[in-house]
Amino acid sequence: MELDQAFLEYAVKALADHPELVETTRTIDQMGVLLTLTVHPEDMGKIIGKSGKTAEALRILLRVVGMKGNARVNLKINEPVGGKRLPISGEGQESKTVEQVVEEL
Numbered sequence: 001m002e003l004d005q006a007f008l009e010y011a012v013k014a015l016a017d018h019p020e021l022v023e024t025t026r027t028i029d030q031m032g033v034l035l036t037l038t039v040h041p042e043d044m045g046k047i048i049g050k051s052g053k054t055a056e057a058l059r060i061l062l063r064v065v066g067m068k069g070n071a072r073v074n075l076k077i078n079e080p081v082g083g084k085r086l087p088i089s090g091e092g093q094e095s096k097t098v099e100q101v102v103e104e105l
Helices: 003-015 041-048 050-068 098-104
Strands: 023-029 032-038 073-077
Touching (some): 003 023, 003 032, 003 041, 003 050, 032 050, 041 050, 041 073, 050 073
Parallel strands (some): 032 073
Antiparallel strands (some): 023 032
16 A cells, blocks of 8 residues: 555544545546545545535645655545535525524424
């Protein structure tokens, strides 16, 4: 296992509630190294973090690790099967007043 892949697994397993289900694959193409990460669906929130900050930090650290080996390292996080993306506010949603929301409760 390469240094960048080992680093990613170490960091993600430390964050995850299900470290035994953390899987990484490493592929190399003309764009550089692509690390693909798959985790348990319950761990997705921890790995991505609030507003994607944890995932962004992992990507930055992987770039630094890659610089040591003169490689451009990118991270792709696989969405779990049955995963559901929440719509961005205002996208695909009708605008509701506070009174309408309260009535629905």
